[in-house]
Amino acid sequence: MRDLIIGYVFIFASVIGFLVSLFQRNRRLQKRVQDLKEELRDSNSRF
Amino acid sequence: MNTKVLGVIAFVLMLITCYLIFVVAPIESTMGIVQKIFYFHVPNAILSYMAAILLGFASIMFLATSNQKWDRYGSVSAELGVLFTTTAIVSGMIWGKPAWGKYWVSWDVRLNLELVLLLTLVAYLMLRAYLPNQEKRATLSCVFGLLALLNIPFNYLSIYLLPTQHPKPVVSPGGGGIDPGMKPAFYLSLLTWLVLFAYLFIKRLAVARLQEEVEYLEHRVRNA
Numbered sequence: 001m002r003d004l005i006i007g008y009v010f011i012f013a014s015v016i017g018f019l020v021s022l023f024q025r026n027r028r029l030q031k032r033v034q035d036l037k038e039e040l041r042d043s044n045s046r047f
Numbered sequence: 048m049n050t051k052v053l054g055v056i057a058f059v060l061m062l063i064t065c066y067l068i069f070v071v072a073p074i075e076s077t078m079g080i081v082q083k084i085f086y087f088h089v090p091n092a093i094l095s096y097m098a099a100i101l102l103g104f105a106s107i108m109f110l111a112t113s114n115q116k117w118d119r120y121g122s123v124s125a126e127l128g129v130l131f132t133t134t135a136i137v138s139g140m141i142w143g144k145p146a147w148g149k150y151w152v153s154w155d156v157r158l159n160l161e162l163v164l165l166l167t168l169v170a171y172l173m174l175r176a177y178l179p180n181q182e183k184r185a186t187l188s189c190v191f192g193l194l195a196l197l198n199i200p201f202n203y204l205s206i207y208l209l210p211t212q213h214p215k216p217v218v219s220p221g222g223g224g225i226d227p228g229m230k231p232a233f234y235l236s237l238l239t240w241l242v243l244f245a246y247l248f249i250k251r252l253a254v255a256r257l258q259e260e261v262e263y264l265e266h267r268v269r270n271a
Contacts, residue, residue, distance in 0.1 A: 007084045007141040011091065011134045015243070018130050022250050029257035036264035043271040 050253075053246045060239040067232035075226075084142045086232055089216070090240035092135040092161075096199055097244070098128030099164060102171070103196020106189040118185035119259070121192050123251045125171045127244065128195065132165040147212055157213040160202040167195045181262065 068086045075082035105121035108114070139158070140150040152158060171191035178184035206213050217225050218233070225233060 001080055003141045003144060004081050004084055007138045008087065010137050010141075011087050014130060014134050015247075018247065019250075022247070022254055025254050026250075026257065029254065029261055032261050033257060033264060036261065036268055039268050040264065040271060043268070 050246065050249050053242065053249065057239065057243040057246050060235065060242055064232065064236045064239045067235055071228075072232040073226060073228045078146060081142065081145045084138050086236045087240075088135060088138040088142060089218075089233070090237045091131050091138060093237070094240055094244050095128060095132040095135045095161070095164065096203070098124045098131055099168070099195040099199050102128060102168075102192045103199075106192030106196070109185060110189050115181070115185065115259075118188075119252065119255045121185075121188070122172075122175060123248060123255055125168050125192070125195070126251060127247055128168040129165065129172065130247075131244075132161065132168060136161055136165065143212075152212045155212050156205040156209045157202065157211050160198060160205055164195060164198045164202060167191055167198060171195065 064086070068083055072083070072086070074080055101124040102121050105117045105124060109117035109121060136158075139161075143152070144150050168191075171188050174191060175184050175188050178187065205211060206215055
């Protein structure tokens with residue numbers, strides 16, 4: 001029974017961990033895209 | 048279909064699957080309750096094959112067309128491949144302990160080929176992380192994509208052609224079949240994991256597109 005619980009917990013933890021990392025990466029990259037677009041707009045308006 | 052809807056469907060299916068596994072499906076008489084790991088082990092192993100086949104197909108298509116979208120599909124498949132190969136190996140080890148008396152049977156062909164598949168997928172991702180140039184990265188990583196694809200027929204046929212501790216798959220030719228009471232839980236589990244795979248694939252693909260956009264914008268900012 002203990003082995004079975006460890007197995008299921010490991011599988012769920014792996015999938016949830018992967019999903020959380022996806023959401024974090026998505027949020028971080030969206031923020032980076034916004035920052036870069038602003039930076040690009042600023043540099044364009046300077047010239 | 049909206050990705051969120053797919054995620055909700057996967058979640059609801061997972062709840063029903065767990066109910067069928069732990070409440071409805073009978074306990075196997077020889078191995079006891081630990082046999083219930085089978086309901087997740089087999090679908091995860093199938094998805095590890097599917098990820099490797101998708102990666103190999105994407106690698107071939109990239110080499111043939113040089114279209115970046117195939118490189119993107121390949122990298123997403125490899126990441127999902129690492130996830131599902133790891134869960135398949137670990138759940139197999141947990142099942143192996145009560146069935147064989149040990150977690151890992153040294154030099155067992157099936158077990159080692161699955162481990163080689165995991166290492167190939169990890170090598171693919173490590174190579175990509177190391178190479179900054181997009182074109183070079185896409186072309187060179189295809190080698191590992193093709194190696195992962197090459198692993199699959201040997202991996203699948205190893206239990207038929209070579210002496211191995213691993214049992215023949217119960218739901219494919221030559222297998223013993225499963226108890227009718229176990230079938231609903233098993234087939235629903237297979238469907239659930241397929242839906243979850245599709246959901247994770249679409250989510251990871253969106254992240255890959257954002258990564259490419261960041262690389263493009265960084266290039267433009269540097270040249271502005």
